Amino acid sequence: MKRVLVVDDDPAVRGLVQVALSELGGLTVLTCGSGADARAKASAFKPDLLLLDMQLPDTDGPSLATCVRGLPGLEETPGVLLTGRPEAARDLVDPDGAVVAVLAKPFDPVGLADLIGDIWARHRRHIRETGGRDAAGT
């Protein structure tokens, strides 16, 4: 996994996630502050994983994940929610759906890249075992 699309309306949180994933984790990160911005940039960026705030000004994280997966070439892109109330979001997790994991705020910036790397690897394995469209992985 190399490319992560981060969507959070809070610039401070976006900055911290950028540092955690890019500077500390060595990943390529694109940050967006709204669902519309993310939808406009997702196709060109081609993310391997979406890291989404639960509540956004113009949409919510699960809806945005579903929307991005509707774009050509991004059908298998997993979405991970980042929320301060993870318990309330647990029911949204579906290994075959748009949201494959929920992470709690506050997060550990030093370990965030490894954590979502594990989630992504697990998702790839799940796709291979269940015969997903992109079974060869990326």
Added chain:
Amino acid sequence: MVEGEPSDAARSAIRETLQGFPDQVREQIRALAALLDGPGPEPDEETGLAQATAVVHRLAGSTATMGYPEVGRIAGALEILLLEVADLPQGGLTTPVRAQIDALLGRLQTAGACMTIEGSTLLHMSGPDASRPWNTRPGDGDPAHPCLLLIGALPGDPWSRLADRLDAYGWRVLTQPDGLTADIRDVSADPAPDLLVIDCDTVPNGPALGRRLCGLDGGVWPGVPWYLAQIEPGLEVRMEAAACGCAGVLEKPFSAERLLDHFADVCAARREDTMRAVVLDSDPALGAVTRFLLEGAGLHVEHAAGPASVLKALKEDAADVAVLVERAAARGAADLAAAIRQDPTFDVPGLVLVLSDDDADPVAWSLARGGDVVLIGPMDPDLMPALVAGQASRALGRRRRSAREGRGPVLLANGLLRRLDRAMRRARTLSTPLTVAWVGLSGSEVAQRSDKGADPPGITHDEAEAIVVRLLGQVLTASDDLGRGPAAGLALVLPSASRQAAEGRLRPALEAMSRLAPGYAVSLGLANPETETETDDEPPSALLGRARQAAAPLSPWSS
């Protein structure tokens, strides 16, 4: 550098992201105060409330994320209150709610004023609240069939016998032969097991793997108890295990019973360590804030729908402390506190009474009404949870001191009689069912050997009784008691259980003895105070005696 702290480079990068953040927060708090400034509900209140909720939502999220959990906690409490207020009908912004909003806003302003870059926890440690996936937390499995995951269990070795034995106890056993990290990633996609055992003889990185899977600091199944197993565990592995948060190192081979006993100890310790509060508050918005603050203080909170729910929780010993909030719009909490305190059937450890009226005299109310702690609203977000936790902590200590045999769940005879006496008085007072069960074990190691030969090896009467205790332990609820009964048997006190319900729980559990301890027979007898005697003064020992007299052998031996 302390383990868990970010490196200098990481710290520098994080510090850079914090530049200007405290000032931004203070500006947001000022904007929030302006939005919330006003005497009460106005025609444009809805718009202002929505804007304020959006601001405080961002404050709660960003401050907690950026390493200011205390600011985030207060903002979170205020956000919950505003969200609840938004759901109220027009004009629902009552005086107590308005006062609570002002109180939380004031605390938020104070906390915001104290924020500094160096005060962020991000610079100091990778905290215990580090993010973790929530799709795989403990307890996702079927509670009736707990799950053990064995990592490194090779086919055909003694693990299969262990698995068979655990199966007889109703456990599901999953095995993962390989402990390689890549495979573990796959395992971790599954729901959390109830218990994890790693065979260190086949998994060389066992301690590190256990920590990665079950560690509280970022494990994929945080909090799941885990054990290491090794043929001859040395000091080195034990020290490593202790450092990794492992619950213990088991010397192979070990029995299923030994593993279950370890697991029972862990479960018991968790039950004993949880402080439980029941909250009665007729104001749903303020009640939600109370719950948020108490849960933040580590209490398990049950919100009572009314006085009857409070009484039910106390009757079932499901609460260490009751928080009763007196509202002008719905009086009664103070009277309920007085009734509970004056009723000898309620052994309530802590009563906290919150009075939302400014004109109340707390000292007089405390003396007259029986509250252990009396607070005047609006609630202080620090003082209230601290006082409630203090009351609950005292009760927790009392629970821990109950007399039991060794480390197990069996109460000594006198302890059980005391519990039964209290349960009988409560059942009479509240007209609720109560069932007492007597369980007897007959047979012997000699008898087993004569019937079955020496394979499997015979087990002693004490060992067979320990199996009975384990089986019963799996079906007991938090309000049930198990102890020594008459005639060398065991006795159970099952509050709120009818005879039929009690038999439905106990009989299937005990019937597993036919597989676990062949050669031993179990008898079960049940008795109820309310259906078999009209007298109010039947002593507990007499009720136990009637259960003993009613005992009959269980199927399938008898059928």
